[in-house]
Amino acid sequence: MKGTSFFILVLSLLVSCQMGKDVSSDIKAIEAMSNARAKAFNEGDAKTIAAYFSEDAVLLAPGAEPKIGPKEVEAYYQSIFDQYETRLHSYYDEVEVSGDLAFGRGTAEVTLIPKNGDSTTASVSKYLNILQKQPNGEWKTTHDIWNDNQ
Secondary structure, eight states, X not given: OHHHHHHHHHHHHHHXXXXXXXXXXXXXXXXXHHHHHHHHHHTTOHHHHHHTEEEEEEEEOTTSOOEEHHHHHHXXXXXXXXXXXXXXXXXXXXXXXETTEEEEEEEEEEEEEETTSOOOEEEEEEEEXXXXXXXXXXXXXXXXXXXXXX
């Protein structure tokens, strides 16, 4: 019984310490990573985008099969960049961190300019990223999903 009480006390202390932990530096790092991904999107750099995804990441793009891992993420984005000049303005509306896991909910405004001269398209989407802090302290996306607001 004493062992159980001690375990509950230690668990309670750990939870309360986590709840009071300052996560502002983690939020800044996550927002910086998101901005770097947007910059890479605007530069047509699929390899850099993929580097911000974990090895087992899942990309859930509308109307497409799930893409698993950085190689498939890179191929997905490269297929877009092969066809379009791209413009992206994105930002998080909300970021929450709990230990080594986090989520970011945001808005993305995307413009696709076809390289073949067809009409330009623009859309506004909402998205959700799940992120995990890596052993080296870097945050990477484990899950990315979005859909249009229209």
